[in-house]
Amino acid sequence: MASDLPSRGHGEGRSSRRTVTAAEKAQAKSVSLRRIGRLFAPYRGLLAIVISIIVASSFVSMASPFLLRAVIDRALPGRDLRLLVWLVIGMVAVAAVTSALGVVQTWISTRVGQQVMHVLRTSVFQHLHRQSIAFFTRTRTGEVQSRITNDIGGMESVVTSTATSIAANLTTAVATAVAMVALSWRLSLVSLVVLPPAIYLTRRVARMRRAITAARQRELADLNVTIEEGLSISGVQLSKTMGTGGSLISRFTASSARLIDLELRSELAGRWRMASMSVIFAAIPAVIYLAAGLPVSAGTMTIGTLVAFTALQSGLFRPLTGLLSVGVSLTSSLALFARIFEYLDLPVEIDDPADPVDVDxxxxxxxxxxxxxxxxxxxxxxxxxxxxxxxxxxxxxxxxxxxxxxxxxxxxxxxxxxxxxxxxxxxxxxxxxxxxxxxxxxxxxxxxxxxxxxxxxxxxxxxxxxxxxxxxxxxxxxxxxxxxxxxxxxxxxxxxxxxxxxxxxxxxxxxxxxxxxxxxxxxxxxxxxxxxxxxxxxxxxxxxxxxxxxxxxxxxxxxxxxxxxxxxxxxxxxxxxxxxxxxxxxxxxxxxxxxxxxxxxx
Known part of the structure; x- marks a missing residue:
């Protein structure tokens, strides 16, 4: 409206903005994983199908090492061509079945993830649309847009793939561990000794990335505000008539440069720690070969068992690494969820009455x-x-x-x-x-x-x-x-x-x-x-x-x-x-x- 509203609204906006920023609230706020899980509640049936497919695929794939052991220990030494053909057919069939199941699982999980993203976007937009004029006078337009686009967009990979990734990696890890124990419980103990330090390092990396993610989203919001204010028609006219184009470009450039630094820190956070774990994982097969060659282990396993176990061990560390990486991504994404939930939790100051009067x-x-x-x-x-x-x-x-x-x-x-x-x-x-x-x-x-x-x-x-x-x-x-x-x-x-x-x-x-x-x-x-x-x-x-x-x-x-x-x-x-x-x-x-x-x- 006219003169009364802008003066008061802008003054209020400045004081509110300096008191508590949205990002500061987000960092201080604990996000409940149960609340995130409720986003997927309407899709329990589809998720159950996905998990069933993942479990079936994981256990079917466990047949491959046993088929490989039979090839090495029985078919090749015994020159049994018939057995060899059936074992090879079995290997191909396992690969075909797991691939087909993977396509179906990807389609369903992506569909569910996109539906959750749709609900989040529309819920935030709808809730913000119900906010009073007072909210918009104290909140920067670019900040609101950043929540809906950058924050929800940043959550997309987590929402669309996290649940299925956890299920797939966890199921694969459990199935692989069971198969490893079935092949050799002694070698299994050697392989699993690396888990405690891996979990510890991963939790530290996750905390680092969460803090950096919050700072990155805050900077993205500032960048969005600069774009909104500087490239709207009114903003361009103001900068041209006031000669402030240079300072506006400098402000944008500085914000973009800070964003580069934050993106690099986000990507590199904990990389040395995770690289160390990769070296340890890679060294485990050598330790297994050494253990198999020790006098105490001599004659306790066949070459086929050793090769099959090594293949399983390599297959075990992939899902374990995947689980740890998902944990890092999920923890760092909590900063994004906090920013979105903060808007969803805003009270509606001007709303429909509980018992409205009907009028024509x-x-x-x-x-x-x-x-x-x-x-x-x-x-x-x-x-x-x-x-x-x-x-x-x-x-x-x-x-x-x-x-x-x-x-x-x-x-x-x-x-x-x-x-x-x-x-x-x-x-x-x-x-x-x-x-x-x-x-x-x-x-x-x-x-x-x-x-x-x-x-x-x-x-x-x-x-x-x-x-x-x-x-x-x-x-x-x-x-x-x-x-x-x-x-x-x-x-x-x-x-x-x-x-x-x-x-x-x-x-x-x-x-x-x-x-x-x-x-x-x-x-x-x-x-x-x-x-x-x-x-x-x-x-x-x-x-x-x-x-x-x-x-x-x-x-x-x-x-x-x-x-x-x-x-x-x-x-x-x-x-x-x-x-x-x-x-x-x-x-x-x-x-x-x-x-x-x-x-x-x-």
Whole structure:
């Protein structure tokens, strides 16, 4: 809205941002693995199938070492060609079966993972959309976008592959260990002695990566903010007119350089420790050969058993390494989950009532009452509005006037329920707006502010945005009422002309008239015009005012204006000063009273 809201919102944003950042909360917050597991609960059946496939594949693959031992110990020494052929066929069959099962398992697990990602993305978007205006005034736009894109995107590999990777590696490791014990329990003890130090080192690496991941996502958010602020049309215009392009590029370059360092640290964190473990794993086969050659082991196993065991041992360390790597990835991704869950746990300050009053928006008369309303912005030490009481009968016009910061736009925001009063209430036809569904209230109260926002699509779709089922005739009637139809049809593509990013193809007055048409298309019973004609030239303003006068008949209108010429005909004028109503009356009576309004009109 107009002057009241941005000043308070921005101030609040600065203080909130410096007090506790989202990343600091994320690092301090413990993420429950059970909560992460609940994301997969709706897909228990599919996951059970995946696990069954993994178990079957793991145990089928365990046949290969035993087939290899039979080849070495029986088929080749005995020159048994028939046995050799069957053993080779068995090896090929094992490979074919495990490959086919792997394809099916990958398809199902990827599908489940993508569904979980979809639920996360839509849940965060939906929950953020329910947040109050206060949340968005204190939160950087780039930060919000970073959570939905970078953070959720960073979780994708973990979500889509972690569960199946754990199941596959764990099952393979258990099956391999059982097969190893079946071949030689003595050699199995030699192979497994390396596990305790491997687990210890992996936990240390995981903690390192989690801290670095949190810092990396924080830097990504800052980079996203710089892109959003610097490459939007408004940001580019500001930098070009203020000559700040060099400093903006330097800021982006520094942030990108820090990101390089964090990415390198993330990739290299614990690499030397894990490399040491790889060397140890590679040395185990040599130790096994040595153990097999010791006098105490002589004659206790065949060459086939030794070769088969070595193959199994190599196969064991692959899933073990995979499990340890998954543990590192899962632990480091907890920082991402913390940032996402932090947004999902935000309370909804402005929400539908538990027991809403049912209304038919077109049937609402529009009798508006503001009853002893007090409001204070979070973090401020004084009230923005103090004990304001106004009665606006249905179909009449209320004009709010006063100096910048007097509370005009704040009062209008309470009518549209962008905020809730600290005390008192706002009613429409005797119903507290807090008892109405937000969709019903949005259909009853229409707002046109001086800050016009148009979508990057056609003029027609910008108008139809508020009423998807609107016909072309209804769209054109609303445009005529807003004195913009003739301009639109004169464009190369008429109503199918793309307005450009944020409507920058049009002048301020043209954008505002499109916004007015968009609101009028909804036909609200209560109109809030917050400096709605401030960007129009005098001639166009008069034309739009005439349209408003015709359309205001039968509906309640609240007009906020600095130019008093636009409110002379209002049925009621309220003068605000530092959040209080100091005068009410008509233009004539207030001028005759020679008070605050008369001073403003002078």
């Amino acid at each position: 928006p077109p049937a609402v008369a529009g009798h508006l009452r503001i009853e002893d309303v007090t409001f204070r912005y979070a973090g401020n030490d004084r009230d923005a509005l103090s004990r304001v009481t106004l009665d606006v009968p249905a179909g009449t016009t209320l004009a709010l006037v006063g100096e910048t910061g007097s509370g005009k736009s704040t009062l209008a925001a309470l009518v549209a329920r962008l905020y809730d009063p600290t005390a008192g209430r706002v009613t429409i036809d005797g119903i507290d707006v807090r008892d109405l569904r937000l969709t019903d209230l949005a259909a009853i109260v229409g707002v046109v502010s001086q800050e016009t926002y148009l979508l990057h699509t056609t003029v027609r779709e910008n108008l139809r945005y508020v009423k998807p089922d609107a016909t072309d005739d209804q769209i054109e009637d609303a445009a005529r009422a807003a004195q913009i139809h003739d301009l639109i049809v004169g464009l190369p593509d008429g109503y199918d002309t793309v307005v450009g990013s944020r409507g920058h193809r049009f002048s301020g007055g043209e954008k505002q008239r499109i916004a007015i048409a968009r609101t009028l298309l909804r036909d609200p019973r209560v109109l809030v015009l917050d400096e709605a004609t401030s960007a129009l030239d005098t001639q166009t303003e008069r034309a739009v005012q005439r349209a408003f006068e015709a359309l205001a008949e039968g509906r309640t209108t609240i007009t906020i204006a600095h130019r008093l010429s636009t409110v002379r005909g209002a049925d009621q004028i309220a003068v605000l000063d530092h959040g209080r109503v100091v005068e009410t009356g008509t233009h004539t009576s207030l001028v005759n009273d020679n008070g605050r309004y008369a001073a403003l009109a002078a």
